Amino acid sequence: MVFTSEDMIPLDMPTVWEAMEKCQSLGLAKSIGVSNFTCRKLADLLSHAKIPPAVNQVEINPVWQQRKLRDLCSEKGIHVTAYSLLGAIGVFWGSNAVLECEEVKRIAQSLGKSRAQVCLRWGVEQGGSIVVKSFNRERLKENMEIFDWHLKEEDKERLSLVPQKRLILVHPFISPNGLYKSHAEFWDGDV
Numbered sequence: 001m002v003f004t005s006e007d008m009i010p011l012d013m014p015t016v017w018e019a020m021e022k023c024q025s026l027g028l029a030k031s032i033g034v035s036n037f038t039c040r041k042l043a044d045l046l047s048h049a050k051i052p053p054a055v056n057q058v059e060i061n062p063v064w065q066q067r068k069l070r071d072l073c074s075e076k077g078i079h080v081t082a083y084s085l086l087g088a089i090g091v092f093w094g095s096n097a098v099l100e101c102e103e104v105k106r107i108a109q110s111l112g113k114s115r116a117q118v119c120l121r122w123g124v125e126q127g128g129s130i131v132v133k134s135f136n137r138e139r140l141k142e143n144m145e146i147f148d149w150h151l152k153e154e155d156k157e158r159l160s161l162v163p164q165k166r167l168i169l170v171h172p173f174i175s176p177n178g179l180y181k182s183h184a185e186f187w188d189g190d191v
């Protein structure tokens, strides 16, 4: 479907969430959750939700670690699922910044693992769950081979110092005449 940012209208979250809560109460959904919610959007939702979201699925990778959001989710008992742990390399909205991160490269070399495996293992060690996508049989296998080893404490420490930058921006939603005039506005300043 092709749309422009001018097609967007403000989301009436209280009404949408109430309908989702009804789905859960009626047994139509086991759990209800959100995706791409910033700290501000979560706080707004929690201010009126009768059922808090079970999960928030967001971009998380060594270049965009989302510590503030993860702390908030942990405090509120909301499970976090990480997507784009590899920076969505090769995907039109993605970036090679994660797999080209010097710290990721160094750790991969020192452990004899691939860069992707280092990122996925790091994701698993943050708690919560991860989703990674591959259409390639070898890479699917490689991505599963992250559960019988772990990162060294000093490597985790160094990864925590990687400069932070949100990779997944949303160009189609941003326009001078649209609902969101900048990426910062769309993401509530978290960019």
Ligand SMILES: NC(=O)c1ccc[n+]([C@@H]2O[C@H](COP(=O)([O-])OP(=O)(O)OC[C@H]3O[C@@H](n4cnc5c(N)ncnc54)[C@H](OP(=O)(O)O)[C@@H]3O)[C@@H](O)[C@H]2O)c1
Residues within 6 Å of the ligand: 035, 036, 057, 058, 083, 084, 085, 086, 087, 088, 089, 090, 091, 114, 116, 117, 131, 132, 133, 134, 135, 136, 139, 140, 142, 143
């Ligand atoms: N909730 C949301 O708004 C949202 C947004 C984005 C994504 N997601 C979900 O998250 C899933 C994963 O995120 P994503 O696809 O954005 O990004 P990703 O998992 O970071 O990256 C996927 C890309 O990495 C490549 N890749 C996979 N394994 C690799 C490996 N071992 N070495 C090198 N390259 C590898 C894949 O290519 P090949 O297929 O050629 O291996 C694919 O192009 C998606 O399928 C989607 O379900 C959710």
